[in-house]
Amino acid sequence: MAITLFSHPSCYFHLAGDDHPEQPARLSAINDQLIRSGLEFIVQQRDATPARAEDLYHVHTKLYVDEIYAKKPEDGHIWLDPDTQMMKHSLNAALHAAGATINAVDQVMSDTNQQAFCNVRPPGHHAARSQAMGFCIFNNIAVAAAYALEHYQLSRVAIVDFDVHHGNGTEDIFAADERVLFCSSFQYPLYPNTGEHPSASNIENLPLPALCKPAIWREQILQHWLPRINEFKPQLILVSAGFDGHREDDMAQFLLTEADYQWIAQQLKQLADQYCQGRIVAALEGGYALSALGRSVVAFLKGLM
Ligand SMILES: [Zn+2]
Numbered sequence: 150m151a152i153t154l155f156s157h158p159s160c161y162f163h164l165a166g167d168d169h170p171e172q173p174a175r176l177s178a179i180n181d182q183l184i185r186s187g188l189e190f191i192v193q194q195r196d197a198t199p200a201r202a203e204d205l206y207h208v209h210t211k212l213y214v215d216e217i218y219a220k221k222p223e224d225g226h227i228w229l230d231p232d233t234q235m236m237k238h239s240l241n242a243a244l245h246a247a248g249a250t251i252n253a254v255d256q257v258m259s260d261t262n263q264q265a266f267c268n269v270r271p272p273g274h275h276a277a278r279s280q281a282m283g284f285c286i287f288n289n290i291a292v293a294a295a296y297a298l299e300h301y302q303l304s305r306v307a308i309v310d311f312d313v314h315h316g317n318g319t320e321d322i323f324a325a326d327e328r329v330l331f332c333s334s335f336q337y338p339l340y341p342n343t344g345e346h347p348s349a350s351n352i353e354n355l356p357l358p359a360l361c362k363p364a365i366w367r368e369q370i371l372q373h374w375l376p377r378i379n380e381f382k383p384q385l386i387l388v389s390a391g392f393d394g395h396r397e398d399d400m401a402q403f404l405l406t407e408a409d410y411q412w413i414a415q416q417l418k419q420l421a422d423q424y425c426q427g428r429i430v431a432a433l434e435g436g437y438a439l440s441a442l443g444r445s446v447v448a449f450l451k452g453l454m
Contacts, residue, residue: 151191151193151263151264152191152192152193152264152265152266152450152453152454153192153193153194153195153253153256153263153264153265153266154183154192154193154194154195154265154266154267154268155195155196155197155249155250155252155253155256155265155266155267155268155269156176156194156195156196156197156249156267156268156269157196157197157242157245157248157249157269158196159238159241159242159244159245160173160176160242160245160246160268160269160270161173161176161177161242162238162241162242163236163238163239163241163242163243163270163271164226164234164236164238164239165233165234165271165284166226166234169234169284170400170437171270171271171272171284171435171437173270174439175270175433175436175437175439175442176268176269176270178439178440178442178443179268179433179442179443179446179447180268181443182443182444182446182447183443183446183447183450186447186451188447188450188451191454192266192450195252195256197245197246197248197249197252197267197269198245198248198251198252199241199244199245199247199248200244200245200247200248200251200287200292202214202215202218204247204248204251204292204295204296205247205287205292207292207295207296207299208278208287208288208291208292208294208295208322209276209278209279209287209288210278210279212279213278213279213280214287217229217235217240217243217281217286217287218240220235221235221237221239221240222235222236222237223237224237229281229286230280230281230282230283232282232283232284233271233281233282233283233284233285233286235281235286239271239286240286242269242270242271243271243286243287244287245269246267246269246270246271246272246273246287246289246432247273247287247288247289247292249267249269249289249432250267250269250289250290250292250293250296250387250430250432251292251293251296252265253265253266253267253293253430253432254293254296254297254300254301254385254430257385257428257429257430258297258301258385258428263427263428264418264421264427264428264429264430264431264453265429265430265431266390266431266432266433266446266449266450266453267289267430267431267432267433268433268446269289269432269433270433271284271285271286272284272285272289272391272432272433272434272435273285273286273287273288273289273290273291273292273318273389273432273434274288274289274290274310274312274314274316274317274318274319274389274391274434275314275316275317275318275341276288276291276318277317277318277321277322278318278321278322280318282317282318282341283314283340283341284435285318288318288319288322289432290308290310290319290387290388290389290432290434291308291318291319291322291323293387293430293432294306294308294323294329294387297385297387298328298329301385303328303384303385304328304384305328305330305381305382305383305384306328306329306330306383306384306385306386306387307329307330307331307332307378307381307383307385307386307387308323308329308330308331308332308387308388308389309332309374309378309386309387309388309389309413309417310331310332310333310334310335310388310389310391310434311333311334311388311389311390311391311394311410311413312333312335312389312390312391312392312393312394312434312435313335313336313339313391313393313394313398313400313401313403313435314335314336314339314340314341314391314393314401314435315333315335315337315339315341315343315344315354315356316331316333316335316344316389316434317341317343317344319331319333319389320333320343320344320347320348320352320354323351323352324348324349324351324352325348325349325350325351326351327351329351330351330353330377330378330381330383331351331352331353332353332354332355332373332374332377332378333352333353333354333355333389334354334355334357334366334369334370334374335354335355335356335357336356336357336358336359336361336394336401336402336403337356337357337358339359339401344356353373353374353377355369355370355373355374357369357403359401359402359403360402360403360404361394361402361403361404361405362404363404363405363406363408363409366394366403366405366409367409367412370413370416371416375416375420378420378424379420382424383420383421383424383425384424384425384428385425385428385429385430386417386420386421386425386428386429386430387429387430387431387432388417388429388430388431388432389431389432389434390431390432390433390434390446390449391433391434391435391436392410392435392436392441392442392445392446392449393434393435393436393437393438394409395407395410395436395438395441395442395445396441397438397440397441398435398436398437398438398441398442399437399438400435400437407441407444407445407447407448408448410445410446410448410449410452411448411449411451411452412452413449413452414448414449414450414451414452414453415452415453417429417452417453418452418453429453431449431453433446
């Protein structure tokens with residue numbers, strides 16, 4: 150039983166701006182905690198390869214992707230949206246973040262009983278078909294889903310998103326695509342203030358109030374997600390793994406702890422064992438309280454084991 154961790158040095162070079170919460174130290178916090186936990190010796194670490202433009206065209210418009218390539222600044226930064234900056238190294242980081250998820254799909258599809266985690270940034274789940282948004286340039290997990298559907302000719306891929314913010318970009322890309330089941334739990338109202346009413350029947354949204362306690366969050370997931378996933382019988386489970394619902398993370402007001410991230414990983418692993426030979430690919434989304442982020446990722450990886 151092995152977990153492969155995909156990352157790339159380029160993901161450290163993207164700078165989102167001075168004092169921006171989405172910072173390279175997030176990846177270091179995860180790596181430090183991996184070493185401290187001893188999991189470093191169990192996890193296989195691999196360098197990601199960059200996504201190709203053709204991989205991105207499956208989930209983003211050609212116009213948008215080509216524009217991002219063309220906009221790459223040689224110095225300084227440009228704003229892609231009010232929260233999302235791009236500088237000299239951002240495109241390379243974003244290509245490796247999306248590419249890592251493709252590498253991870255290849256990894257888990259090549260063998261049974263495999264899980265992969267992509268320790269990458271910038272994150273992806275707010276990036277819509279034709280728009281960068283909320284720190285996200287390319288929608289990494291959507292790129293993985295599209296690749297799995299096309300390259301491996303899968304017909305049922307589940308995407309689970311437990312970031313504290315609604316995965317509006319992923320919903321935008323896959324709404325009404327019956328090959329994908331998208332389950333997103335999030336604080337509502339909260340940025341981006343979407344998702345209260347799902348836009349299609351393949352979307353299972355769980356908007357939950359601020360100060361949501363772990364017991365409520367777990368109960369909602371058991372009640373709403375598990376029956377949907379059981380009915381869907383996914384051939385692959387993808388995870389937008391955001392850890393900003395941790396009680397120490399002041400980006401939002403959920404009260405989750407690392408035990409809850411271990412719990413959700415165990416639930417997903419059981420489902421993956423039942424329906425898809427244990428195949429799970431998770432990609433980092435949010436999580437901004439550095440110590441809590443490191444501990445939460447380690448707990449999540451333990452839950453997958
Ligand atoms: Zn988030």
